Amino acid sequence: MILYTIVPLETVLDGSDNYVPLYSELPLKNGGTLLLEQCGQNSARVVRLISSNPGDYLDPKLAPGSIIEFRAENRA
Amino acid sequence: MAAARRQRQGTARKARQYRQHKENGGNGRENVLQNIQQLGQATVPQQPESSIHSITIIGQIEGHLTLPPQNKTTKYEHVIPQLVAVEQNPKIRGLLIILNTVGGDVEAGLAIAEMIDTLSKPTVSIVLGGGHSIGVPVAVASDYSFITETATMTIHPIRLSGLVIGVPQTYEYLDKMQDRVIRFVTAHSHITTDEFRRLMFCTNQLARDIGTVLVGQDAVEIGLINEVGGLGQAIRKLQEMIGEGGESDLH
Numbered sequence: 001m002i003l004y005t006i007v008p009l010e011t012v013l014d015g016s017d018n019y020v021p022l023y024s025e026l027p028l029k030n031g032g033t034l035l036l037e038q039c040g041q042n043s044a045r046v047v048r049l050i051s052s053n054p055g056d057y058l059d060p061k062l063a064p065g066s067i068i069e070f071r072a073e074n075r076a
Numbered sequence: 077m078a079a080a081r082r083q084r085q086g087t088a089r090k091a092r093q094y095r096q097h098k099e100n101g102g103n104g105r106e107n108v109l110q111n112i113q114q115l116g117q118a119t120v121p122q123q124p125e126s127s128i129h130s131i132t133i134i135g136q137i138e139g140h141l142t143l144p145p146q147n148k149t150t151k152y153e154h155v156i157p158q159l160v161a162v163e164q165n166p167k168i169r170g171l172l173i174i175l176n177t178v179g180g181d182v183e184a185g186l187a188i189a190e191m192i193d194t195l196s197k198p199t200v201s202i203v204l205g206g207g208h209s210i211g212v213p214v215a216v217a218s219d220y221s222f223i224t225e226t227a228t229m230t231i232h233p234i235r236l237s238g239l240v241i242g243v244p245q246t247y248e249y250l251d252k253m254q255d256r257v258i259r260f261v262t263a264h265s266h267i268t269t270d271e272f273r274r275l276m277f278c279t280n281q282l283a284r285d286i287g288t289v290l291v292g293q294d295a296v297e298i299g300l301i302n303e304v305g306g307l308g309q310a311i312r313k314l315q316e317m318i319g320e321g322g323e324s325d326l327h
Contacts, residue, residue, distance in 0.1 A: 002181070004181070004209045005180055012144075014146065019144045049157075054165075
């Protein structure tokens with residue numbers, strides 16, 4: 001893998017030994033998958049969208065970096 | 077008994093109302109707080125659907141390896157399906173590519189560049205801030221490219237890290253990889269191969285590297301970028317190109 005950049009490599013890869021992200025997957029209604037990283041009690045950040053519908057990639061709610069909140073639903 | 081039933085229904089109704097309230101965007105205050113944390117402003121300007129889409133290429137173009145979180149990255153696995161969506165969606169008539177990148181993975185960068193190049197709709201790119209290293213092929217891949225006066229583009233040889241075996245084949249491999257980039261750039265701009273190589277191997281410009289830094293107008297004079305300009309000019313050029321395609325009513 002060739003990293004072609006003006007930033008010195010030690011700056012770019014700094015911390016790569018301790019960075020171990022924990023991902024979880026969320027299946028979407030229309031068949032795709034959302035890769036999430038938990039970042040709080042009730043919220044997770046989108047890391048990656050996997051979907052065969054290209055239109056999904058234009059949806060800002062599913063873009064990498066957006067926060068998804070979930071709450072426990074009380075079924076009476 | 078009836079009172080107990082009424083109480084249960086009341087609770088269920090309240091739960092339903094709360095769910096509905098949350099689905100409708102919840103408390104307005106929460107959204108504002110979220111926006112301030114993530115974007116630094118309280119409300120994000122809303123815009124009616126536009127026929128021109130824009131994709132920003134920022135930071136490092138991330139390839140097959142996830143970079144540590146201090147890096148701002150462009151995730152090519154998201155950009156490429158977006159380009160597919162732009163190609164397929166009949167409502168989108170043109171694409172604006174905004175670059176401020178320090179380079180990144182060669183293959184991911186070339187992948188994005190080739191996708192932009194083979195898009196059938198008009199594309200215009202603007203280089204703001206920086207369009208270094210692998211940002212150069214991405215910038216020239218569009219139908220027309222702009223660079224702002226203060227933006228810079230660094231032309232330098234690709235570098236190999238990790239275990240390097242000291243045999244001539246290593247240099248040949250590097251040369252082959254380098255050739256991919258040089259061939260793409262010279263095929264999509266007005267610069268010649270010799271001129272581009274001369275810039276790449278210049279030894280008296282950069283302090284810790286070999287190469288050349290082109291600022292704004294330099295990039296245009298050398299034939300790499302079409303024109304010096306910014307956002308306004310780019311949008312106007314894109315609308316012009318869309319208009320020439322024979323369509324009316326664009327915005």
